[in-house]
Amino acid sequence: MNVSRSFISRTKGWVAGALLTSTMTAPASAEDVTITAVFKPDSAYPHLNKFKNTTPPSGYCGNWPDQCELEQFFSLKVPIQFNSRSPIQANHASVRQGAMLKAPAQWRELTVYHETTREPETVRVRIAGIGSQAVTDDVMELVGGADDYRIAHNLLWGLSWVSAPSPCLYSGVGWYTTTTYDFFWRTPTEGICAKQAKFNVPWLRFNHLDFAYELETPNPLGMSSGHYTGSLTYSIGPNGDFDFGDVLIPSDSALTMNFNLDVQHTLKVDIPPGGEKVQLVPAGGWQSWLQAGRRPVRLFRDQTFNISASSRFKMQMECEFTGSSYDCLLDDRVSKRGVELQVFVTLPNGLTDMSGQPVRHMRLRAGAANALYFQPGFYVDRAPGVLHFEVPEREMEFMLEPGAGPYYRGKVTVIWDSEI
Template identity: 30%
Template sequence: MKPMNTMRQAALSLALLGGTEVAMASEVTITAEFRPSSTNTRFTNTTPIGGFCNFWPNMPQCSVDNHSIELGINYIKKSFRLAPDILDRLYVSLPRAVDFQVRSTASSETHALNFAITNFSAYADGSAPGIPSPAFTTQVFGGCSYITAFGGTASARILWRVNAPSHPTPCHSTSDWGAVGGEVNSTITEFSIGYALTTPNPLAMRAGIYEGQIQFSVGSNGQPGDIGLGNGVSGSPPSTVTLNFVLDVRHALEVHFPANSDKVILEPPGGWMRWLNGGPAPEKLVRDLPFRITNTGPLSIYMECEHPTARSCGIQNTRSSEIAALDVAVSLPGGIQLNNGQAVQRFPIPTGRARPLHVDAVTPVFNQPGALHFATAAGEAAEMVKNPGDTYRGNVTVVFDALL
């Protein structure tokens, strides 16, 4: 049976060979980015399309979630029709799926990824009298299966499926007809792969650039390699293929407070009338300050104090310089939680950048309500009202930091 598409395709391949073959290296960069929206909680692959998806852009193997890259492996392959040793046929072995890590360029933060090869493609140019190209066939064996081919008996571009990407076995094909043992020399170019990249949850990653690397060795003519080309190989294919990964994470963080909310006036719950009418001293003075927050990633919150106390910020008596301690807490929408998965409801805000409150974005939060809660610490209000008419002031700066 012949390939589905048998249109003849002509190509010119030049192999320049010196007296000594020099081992080279190939590098390819794979990029992905996270740009949050109300409907997007995942990475988008931004790698420029390479390899077979340039030729077959409408194939299912080239959809939004599937990509191809060319690996820069070019060589000449001598193959023999129906050779008993599959290494002497048109042959390729591919590496198993790889777990690896990317690291933030700004910190030691790391995250795990998985890279798996799902498809193989190449352009093979070459045939012999009475024997077509070993690529021009639907008979694909081993760990791959035929998807399509384009070309004719002398040359063909192939696309094979890798049947078990996690643990692939070698793939091989042979010419459809001709004498058993018939020799064909094929120039192999456009060696490309389709791949699946399993990325981490970007909501759990701090904003920034993350980089990682995988290196595969290339083996042939009896030399082992993560990528194997079989026997009868010449033309100086690279000795290694390095995949560089760059992940760009940009989070949305906006905190909007009402107008004139830079001044927080503390009062007893329910107001001052009870105390002014001879009631007991208030237990505390309080004020809640609402805000609306948009956030899509890990977040750190802390305070900086004009008048620090032993464990928090304080406000100072403008007459006597005495300081009353404050309790300052925060409440956040349900999509933002503590590291242990609990809701952030009236959770105390620590002072100082060195020990912030760390919270995580479980789901993207867009313009949802939160609040800061200010209150005098236990016992402070009773002391403050002993001096009616005195004023207490102090600056408290609450920092929401997406990078810390």
Template identity: 30%
Template sequence: MIRDLISYGLQRWLRQGLCALALIAGAGSAHATDIYITAEFKPDVNDPDKREFTNTTPWSGVCDSVHLQVCINNNWWSIDTKVRGTKQGVYATNWGPGGFYIGMPTSRKVTVVSDDGSSTFELGVNIIGAAMRITDVEADGPKEPASTGGPNNCSQGLTNQNANNHSVMRMFLRRDGGEGTVSCALHWLRDNNYRIQEFDFTYKLTTPAPLAMRSGVYRGMTSYRVGGTGEGADFDLGDGVVLEDNIVNVHFELTVDHAFQLDLPPGSDRAVLAPKGGWTQWSDHGVAPKYLERDVPFSLSSSGQFEVSLQCQHPLADGRCAIRNVTEPAEEVPLDIQLTLPGFRDSATGVDVVGMPLTTNMVPPVLAADVFIIRRPSKLNFAVNGEAVKSMLDHPGSHYRGDVTVIFDASP
């Protein structure tokens, strides 16, 4: 009886990309501020249908402190632009730029680039609201410069007054969802000078589909100009405005951390090849088997793309691995290796991974799925076929061995 033994190893290489420097800002003015918006995608096996980024930007601006829970409940996310300055208030009741006035820009697309520069994606940014805190600079002056009535074109979100420092914060929320340009205003109640102590905007991100992105960090940047009416600013704060900074560089960082797990049953480091149904037909009746094979089952969990490649102890010119007679001199025997991963496909060809041949000279396929797959039963099939089986039968009692390494690279 021939006993053919092949040992193989399954290895997983998870290479994490190195963080690159943020993209150089397009506006290098000395009158610029820099703010940072971050989001991450980290799949959860307990919630496999979640396919969205989570905003991880630290809270700042009008939503921070007393209004935090209200903003969380309404999915508002504000950020302080660090823009500071002054505004000359002039009594007006026409919702014009002389009042408590904020003009906001249309939505825009921002290109985010992976650390290694190989992948780019589009990030949508919608400014859905803005807020301004102003402080009466005259010690005995009024703290409330703006009317409490409804603003034009917007709804009034949050208001926060502080009697101790004569300041008021008002937040406008757009009714158009941030698609067009819009200006929001309240009437100005009296002539006076005010300090712009804080200027925030509230935003919504339309992120790429994370399942199509490789693990790593993606960065991008866009700039908004802030100024007074007539200055061509993206954010128009009305008449009588003097600012210390007039450019806001917004840096975006998206982190994708895909899940990948390979679970092997005990004893999977050895595959003993045999005919289907055992050796009885050969030993008792002399009927030669057409093939010798063994399936090695395992389970795979993955939310992203990964490569599969092959290494052999005894490689053949055609890319297949060989097993070698370790008992007596004989020709090496080619080994056919096939991979089956239900639910996965070759991202280049769209072909399902069912009986996919693995060779050392193939371009490693990048495999992907449309959903987060969890513990999907899969298998590797090892087989010696046809004439190679007959050549082995010419050496009864021999042992054939060879090491095979199948590499799953979760960061292709």
């Protein structure tokens, strides 16, 4: 009994599209940054099912990559300046009248959408650190003299800019000259981190905004291949999301973070050479029938295949000859009668049905409406699966009647498709 088969594995490609913005209208004076991340399965790390942040770092993480890797955050430096609109008085009573920073350190959610299907996914982000370069007049002159510039900076602000006021935390970063001090503070919680001037400061400027962010991305194994885009806008200014008090006024009133997530799934099926032709035989071969006339219980054949999958996919079957129960038929060229051929599939560990159950000897039926859907728990790389072909026992009596056969044939096409 011969069954010729075709095997098709389809994956969906992607093309780059324009970034989508949220329905919120950004202020006219806004600074935009783009954050990119990609998921591409790696056979060396099949259980590492996470996006990789591919955004080129700048600012703090550009200078101290090891520290950022340890803290598991990323940073960007944007050209937003903060200029004082009035002098800062010595020992000012209100934190808002001096040098202060408050970052949006709480987690915020945004929705990214697939560029073609519009499937939504949720991304979470928080600002994990903030810094800049503080610029003013010669600090030696402002404090009336000191042994060196480092001491003068400390005298002017009570403590070094490296020493972060609570609830901000120390990051170990500090560069200084007679008129500047570069600093960076971690922001584990949201709150005002303020420096009180101990001497009059005629003017103050923060030359840029350096911020670190933590990113939580969705599970890529449940996403379709392609690009997902979305955006989140933070306000900047007095009482805004980024708040630098009432004295320091930003050059831009908003920061928009555009997110671009690229999902590059793998779905590949390899059939061993010769696997496109299946010969169904009884258990132990035909000798019992030929020598003793014992009718076989059933005809069957198991065909192995290797599958690599990192995304949801479906399997469906097409038949050259189809019966009323959506099973394929094998055709007897002599009597022109068909016998039922049942097809089942077993998938390797890591691939389940949509309810999370293992796939063991699950029956395939013909037609797109009868497609079976599966999902990975982790990236499966060249793991063995099995297609089971079987002519059931109830068909054997007819097949072996005098005058029937002797050849039954039919074509079965099994399709693995990630485009679901």
